[in-house]
Amino acid sequence: MWLLLGKGFFMGIFLATYTVGAETLFISRMGEGLLGIAFFTGGFLGIVSTIVFVSLQRNINFSSLAITNTFLILAYVTLLRGTYEFYDSPWISFAFFVMMGPITAVTLLTFWGVFGRMFNLRASKRIMGGIDTGQLLATCLAFFSIPGLRRLQLINDTTDLLFISIAGAFGIFIFTLLIVKNYNLDGATKKVSRERPNTSYSDLFKSKYLGLLSMFLIFSASANVFVEYSFYESVNVMYPNETELSNFLSFYDGSIIVISFIIQSFLNDLIIGKFGLKVSLMVMPIVLAGLTIGAIVSGHIFGFEVKNEEYILFFLFTGLARLLTASLKDALENPAFKIFFLPLDIKIRFDIQSRVEGVVNEFAALISGAALIGLGLLSFFKLIHFSYIIIFLAVGVIYVAVKLYDEYKGTLKITLTRQKEALGSKGKKNENSTVNVLQREFDEHNAESIILSMKLFEKLEPIEFRKILVETLKSPHPEVRKYAYAKCRQVNNFEKLAEIKKLASYEQEEQIRNLAIEVIAFLQLAEDYKLNEVSIRKLVRSVDKDDRVFAAQVLAKLDEEKYIPLLVELARDINVNVRTAAIASAGINKWPELWPILIENLHVPIYSNVAKAALTAGGEATLHTVDTAFYKTGQQGSTMFRVVQILGRIGGPEGVERLWKKIDFPDKAIVSEILLSLSYIGYHAKDFQAARIKIQIEAEIGDLAWNIKVLTEIPTENETDQLLVQAMEEENAQNYDDIYMLLALIYDSQAVELVKENINVGTSESVTFAVEMLDIILEDELKPKLFPVFDELKPQDRLSQLNDFYAPETFRGYEDLLLSIVNRDYNHINRWTKAVALYRLSMMDETKVSADLIANLFNPDKLILQTSAWIIYQKDKAEYQRHTRRIRPGVKKDLDRAIVPPTFVETEEDLHMKMLLIEKAVFVKGLDLFKTIPGSVLTDVVDASEEVRMRQGVTFINKGDNGNAPIYIIVKGSVLEQDDNGRQRTLGSRDVIGFNKLVETDQFEYNYTTTSEAIFLTISMEALFDLMSKNIEMVEATLLSVKDSDQIEAEDEVMDEERLLLFSQ
Incomplete structure (x- = not known):
């Protein structure tokens, strides 16, 4: 950047002094009558120079072109100025003047060509202002300093200005050489696309x-x-x-x-x-x-x-x-x-x-x-x-x-x-579903990415996974085929036996072919298994869990009702693997008698994904049963969420109708999932439904306006203020995503996708172009409200235009602003933003125990409830005791355990107060692992976490342990990671252990032992997969993080091997 800034500085000086010098010399020495000839000649030379520049740019390296241009300009100015020393002719002034336009054009084309090749679009947007400002300041400095230089007699004649021009041109040339030496300007332009049409x-x-x-x-x-x-x-x-x-x-x-x-x-x-x-x-x-x-x-x-x-x-x-x-x-x-x-x-x-x-x-x-x-x-x-x-x-x-x-x-x-x-078909419906995101990983050209995607498929889409396994047997990667055959045996994929046999016959790798023979033999056993009451009942009642798993798997082909009670029995088994296999079989054979049991499991994290997949596999026949469960009194919120997902996955006219009937449900999370499900289907609303969507769009714009108003008034006094700003920006990002999704439901979804792509590019031209496209797409009633949302405006200008439709709220101070966030309806702001606002309130000396805080003691959201109670306790312990007596005893007991230290503690007793939920959330938000995940999703991660304290010397993971172990996030202390060969490293606060072990067959390669007293946050894999199935951001973050983790481990292994080799020498 500094090299380009230096080149821009000298370019500003050069152009300013050359322009003034050329204009002055021509006007004062040539007189009237030649201006027309000068403009004509300048135009001709300009045509020639631009044609030559465009032609050379296509046919030679840009670095060579840039150096040649700057050298020729330097040589031209130097030569003409030197001519004045021997021959003071007015035609020299003419030569300077007519080349003013061509030299300026070529200089600018070269400069911005270099700029565009040095930086990508993201970097260009960030530094363009600085480069432009540097050039502008240099130009102004040169222009306005000329009279001063004359008064100081540093310039006695106008031709002396050209010495400064020569110095500027020389500076441009030197900085161009340095840029060419340090940057590859030819990488993007070495190959000219053969598909480029010829234009004349x-x-x-x-x-x-x-x-x-x-x-x-x-x-x-x-x-x-x-x-x-x-x-x-x-x-x-x-x-x-x-x-x-x-x-x-x-x-x-x-x-x-x-x-x-x-x-x-x-x-x-x-x-x-x-x-x-x-x-x-x-x-x-x-x-x-x-x-x-x-x-x-x-x-x-x-x-x-x-x-x-x-x-x-x-x-x-x-x-x-x-x-x-x-x-x-x-x-x-x-x-x-x-x-x-x-x-x-x-x-x-x-x-x-x-x-x-x-x-x-x-x-x-x-x-x-x-x-x-x-x-x-x-x-x-x-x-x-x-x-x-x-x-x-x-x-x-x-x-x-x-x-x-x-x-x-x-x-x-x-x-x-x-x-x-x-x-083509892209953009007609929302393509960012879990299945599509995972299937895109199959387009990667490395086996690790494909296997990673298969692991997530197994946990998130277990029935779809059985179909995917057959497809991956065609993979060109031996590692992928080997993994797929092993999984075919594990899930007993006997219904695809014919296809597996056919693919195995083409297998060239001997080791994999032998594995395939073993797998086919096992699957053939399940395929040939004859169901009868005696044999299957013996397996169902076996004390060996493997027998019960096999029974659950073969019951997938049951065709008589008399076997249903046995599958029901297995679907209630205490063993996770047995129960999971039984639920999967219920999805395969599609018996309605099993659907109520599947619905019962929708809210249980460990079984929710397989239960959802089983009900989805039932197709339209399950719609009535599933929909009825949504309206059951006292129904679990997670079950209702899953029901919406199932309706969206099944789709069809009846599925859409049942989704639409829930559009006014008083829970934004449910409504958002309904809209998301409709977008996955590619639904297009008309008439009354379109009018309802427009109301929702206007509500989203209103939320956006309120958020922008809040953002303009949040100070930046400490890190928590920055955290609150980040939370509000995440709110805005979600609002924008919702608006795009809603627009796609009532207008041409592909046109909306094109608008979104142009706005995401982020340049002034692309944003203006996107707004112009919206002008064609939208109806007049929405244009005045949506244009300020998408146009490239400063926050105050955007707010000013939106305030014509949405009255701004006035805050009496920062405390009032924070309380407004806390008291805002959950349908307009998420729990994370509320919690951060409360957290910031706790740090303010002027915060009192107000009715707002007391009211939140009755909030059903544990995060908000606990944070409010903690603030009250910090400000006035007596008020805390007085007001918490009004809440349920069980809730008060939990609050006291989290907030109030024990009053009678023996001196030798080891007291440990666990972290509050808000403290956990703030801590987790700061981890690199979760940097791309919105805070609203991370609060669910925190809800599913447990805090664990371990003493020094505890080995909590041994080499060879399977992937069922929870994820360990180190909050405090240190942990030694060591393998049997002596390779080791020390992990500390904010390091994460086990995130890349996703399935039971994954094994840990290291032993993990605490080297000091340590505090961990643990998250079970079942809870993590449950969250992934609800939030696509979690899936994307997991894919990215596991890839990064595997890459780091591979690099560490290479470094260790190199180090051992060095020592052996």
Whole structure:
């Protein structure tokens, strides 16, 4: 970054001094009559330079092109300045002036080309502001320092400015060499895509849209040339002295930079956001026309050829016209104009853009120069008459802008249709389901990722897993096939025996072929097993759990009702493996008598996933039974959540209808899962249902507005404030996801997907393009509310626009804001954000035992209840005792155990107070393992965790232990990880043990022993898988974390082997 910043600094100095020097020398030494020729020549050279640049960029390494460009520019400026020492000809000034445009264009193209190749999009967005600001400061510094340098007599002649230009060009060259040496600028461009269509310049006018783009730029650039011509002629009259002219031009050109920066920083977003792209293109010509009319009137009345007191008025209008035109063109018109290229096909977009903005722009300068030459030959055509042409060109810009915008809207619709076709089936429904996320891992080209996905499939989708096993037997990876055969035996996948036999016959690896023969023999035994009451009952009543597991598996093929009681018996077995196998068999044979038992297991973490999968496998026949369970009085919340998931997985018209009937359920978690289930199906709402979705969208926008208001008023005094900001930002992220999902339910889901993709890119152009697409998709009633949500606005500006529809809440202070978060309805804010707000309240001295805190002692949410009680205890112990007497004895007992230290403790007694739930949550939130998981999900992880204390020297995991062991998160203390070969390392606070052991067949490779007293948070694998099935973020985080963990372990093993090899030598 510093190399690029240095190059930008020298570039700013070079361009500023070269511009002032070239303008001053040309105007003062060439006089009138050659401006037209100069513009014509500059336009021709500009066309040649841009064509050559574009051509070379395609055919040679960009690093070579960048070095060559900067060297040639340095050589050109040095050569011409040296010529002044021997031959002071005005034609040298002409050479400087006509190359001003081409040199500026090539310098900027090279600089931003280097920038784009040094950094990816994410890094570019982060540092672009700093690079742009550095270049701007250098340019302003150079412009405004020129008069001072003259007064200090450091510059005695305008040609001396060129020495500074040479120094700037030399600095650019040196920094370019350093960048090329330290960065690979050719990696992204060595191979040119063969699929890129060939476009010619004639294509720019064959297409109506491209023709309008070109015509707009021709009119705009031509107007700019005529304005510059009028300005140069008038400034030559106003400042005949070369020194005065140089001082004036330096301040004048510097003012253009400053005004452009002000417009870009404070007016650009306002004009584009509030008035749209069409008005943005029309601002410059309207301002230009108004000032030009003023110049015409003042010129005719007060004169325009001779410098006198009245001439100043004509010069003022002419100077302002060029000042504001240049500023508006750079700060407003150019950014808006770039957006009009976004509807073009990505394969030709950048090629067309470089041709239009480069060659067509220079072509406009060429024909304008030719027009100036022709008009200059007319004796009656005076300076003021050029102003009439400027008005004509300004009106032409306005007219073409209107036509261009109308064509842009039509092209946008065509582009939207084309991009939807390119998506194919993608985006028609929500693809981010658990099954899809895991199946995407099969596209990875390494065996570890596939096996990892299979492990998660086994736990999260156990019945689907049986089908996946057969597919993975076709894998090109021997490790995957070996794992799949072993699992086929473990789950007794005999119903797929025919397919397994066929695939095994193609197996080439001898070791795997032998394993396949063993597996097939075992499966054949189950396939041939004849069900009869005596034999199966013997297995069912066996004391050996393996016999009962086998019985449960073979009962999958039961076809007589008399065997149902036996499967029911096994489905209530105390052994986890037996019960799991029985529930899976119930899903395979689909007997309705077993469904109530499956529903009973939906809320039990260890069986919830297999029970859900079994009921889902029952298809539409299970819908009534499952739906009835949802409305059972006193039903478990987790069961209701699972019922919604099952209805969504089964789908169909009846499934959708039953889901929709629950849309007004008074629990946001349930409603969110209903909407998610509908999005997985690809449901499209109409009429009344669409109106209901729109109400939900408006409610989400209201929540977003409230959150933004809160975020603007949260101070950043300590880490907890930052945690609260993060929690609120997670709320916003969830609201945005909900809005996208809701829009996809009532509008074209693929169009919504394209809008989301463009907004996620995050550039100004892509966001504006996304909003333009929304303008086509949305109905008028939602546009004023949704545009501020998605447009690129500052928080205060976004809030200001949303406040037109959602009245802002006023907070009396930070404490009031925190209490407002705590008291906000659960349907509008999650428990994690509430808990963090309470946690922050506990740190404030001014916090009192208020009615808000007392009311939360009756909150059914244990996290909020415990945190509120803890705050009350910290602030006033007597009040805690007084108010907790009102709650149920069992709840008070739990609170006292967590909050109140024992009053009678023997001195030698070892007292340990466990962490509060909020303390656990804050701790877990800080772990790298869970960094991508929202706090609302982590609170469920904390609920499922247990705190364990161990003394020094306790070995709690031995090498060879299976994957049923819980996850251990070290809160305090140290643990020695050691294997039988002496390899070891010490783990400390925040390290996690066992997260990569997902299934029972996984085994630990190390012994783990505490080397000091240690405190752990433990999470059972069953609870973790239960949470994964409810939250896709947990699945994604697990995939990422296990891969990282395995990679680290592999690297450690390599390092240990290298270290042992080194010692042996």
